[in-house]
Amino acid sequence: MPPDTPEPASPAEPAAQPGDDPKPADDPKPAEVPKPAEVPKPAEESKPAEESKPAEESKPAEDPEPGEESRLAEDPGTGEDPGTDEPPPAQPTDTDPSAEPPADRGRGGGASARARVARGATLVLLAVLGFATVVAVRSADPSHSLATASPDQLAARLRAIGADDRSLAAREGRLRGERDALASSPPAAAQASPGGDAVARADEFAVLAGTVPVDGPGLELTVRDPQRSVDASVLVDALQELRDAGAEAIEIAGVRAVVSTYVADDPGHGLIVDGMSVSPPYVLRVIGAAHTLDQALRIPGGVLDTVAARDGAQASVRTSDHLRIDALRAAPRPRYARPAG
Amino acid sequence: MIALLALALGVVAGLVLGPTAPGWLDPYLPVAVVAAVDAALGAARSALEREFDDREFIVTFLSDVLLAVLLVLLGDLIGFGGALSTAVVVVFGIRIFTTASALRRVLIGR
Numbered sequence: 395m396p397p398d399t400p401e402p403a404s405p406a407e408p409a410a411q412p413g414d415d416p417k418p419a420d421d422p423k424p425a426e427v428p429k430p431a432e433v434p435k436p437a438e439e440s441k442p443a444e445e446s447k448p449a450e451e452s453k454p455a456e457d458p459e460p461g462e463e464s465r466l467a468e469d470p471g472t473g474e475d476p477g478t479d480e481p482p483p484a485q486p487t488d489t490d491p492s493a494e495p496p497a498d499r500g501r502g503g504g505a506s507a508r509a510r511v512a513r514g515a516t517l518v519l520l521a522v523l524g525f526a527t528v529v530a531v532r533s534a535d536p537s538h539s540l541a542t543a544s545p546d547q548l549a550a551r552l553r554a555i556g557a558d559d560r561s562l563a564a565r566e567g568r569l570r571g572e573r574d575a576l577a578s579s580p581p582a583a584a585q586a587s588p589g590g591d592a593v594a595r596a597d598e599f600a601v602l603a604g605t606v607p608v609d610g611p612g613l614e615l616t617v618r619d620p621q622r623s624v625d626a627s628v629l630v631d632a633l634q635e636l637r638d639a640g641a642e643a644i645e646i647a648g649v650r651a652v653v654s655t656y657v658a659d660d661p662g663h664g665l666i667v668d669g670m671s672v673s674p675p676y677v678l679r680v681i682g683a684a685h686t687l688d689q690a691l692r693i694p695g696g697v698l699d700t701v702a703a704r705d706g707a708q709a710s711v712r713t714s715d716h717l718r719i720d721a722l723r724a725a726p727r728p729r730y731a732r733p734a735g
Numbered sequence: 736m737i738a739l740l741a742l743a744l745g746v747v748a749g750l751v752l753g754p755t756a757p758g759w760l761d762p763y764l765p766v767a768v769v770a771a772v773d774a775a776l777g778a779a780r781s782a783l784e785r786e787f788d789d790r791e792f793i794v795t796f797l798s799d800v801l802l803a804v805l806l807v808l809l810g811d812l813i814g815f816g817g818a819l820s821t822a823v824v825v826v827f828g829i830r831i832f833t834t835a836s837a838l839r840r841v842l843i844g845r
Binding site: 509512513515516517518519520521522523524525526527528529530532533544 | 737738741742743744745746747748749750753754761762764765767768771772775778789790792793796797811817
């Protein structure tokens, strides 16, 4: 290594070398030494002076030796062995060394000390590299990856987990509900006779089937159509729109609308609703969330707009907190369909 | 030799002490290691070519590591996230392979 070390230093104090060289006579290996020598002040450097400080240079001496240096290339430690050589003329002057920082001074002592420090630093850095590599490898361990992840990755992971969590929770709720229903349905059926659930369900079905009068909040849609320009499609659309908006009971022109309700044209008269001939104005009474129903009818291009586009037709809506539908239906008696299972 | 010993010493120390890097260091450690590996390989190459210089190595090592870390930090700051660290790793990876091929030439060429 010594050969290497001198080179870096040399650029700083190239001038010195020629002056130093004179030493060759003293030392067998002076010739080599001079090159590495970084002595800034050739003039001051007297050979005698240099020699006078062998003690200091004893260590540096190692570097000066060419033979060893070449070997040393990789090992700073080996460089020290050469120290045995006579003290090289490293130190320019006694005074100088004190004044000048060690790095700058004599090639032998300063350079080698510096080189050794540098070598030490190199080794430390390599050790740090080994250490850091191990740490990095450990950090890459999957168990450690959460701590390592960037906020983005963590957020993405959190979202994914959250989504999983929600879908699993939903599934759990569904399955739990099914299980409860299965577990409780036999006893519920048993209790049904005394009342409770069965009565409530019967009421629900009665409302759906139109077999009982109902009241509640809702709205009344009146379609005036003196010129008979409103056809069945308008009312079918209205019916569909109202059902979408959550209507629970509907009466069209005095006919209770149920699942099987149909509307057809009756040319010259008006319309046919479930077989009943009706004529304008058509009044639809609807029970459900009044505001929602109202908005559903007022959607741009919706029922009200459609009616208004017909010749002479007008539609008006009146919402109410208490609306009553008295039109009834006979309970359906399915001839073919039977509950399955 | 001693260089390898130092490296091994570091590895052993790492294994024995089993430290965990502090969280804030996590994004930077990998690029720093890659940069350092690059510097070390470069050093091995110059050593084989008899051009090794401790100071040059130290400066290269520290400045490369620092630069790599700063680049990644910058990437984080301006919102590239890991992209810039990928860039750093790619660049150093290329350099490492280049150095490795030079090393091979030196070793086999002899």
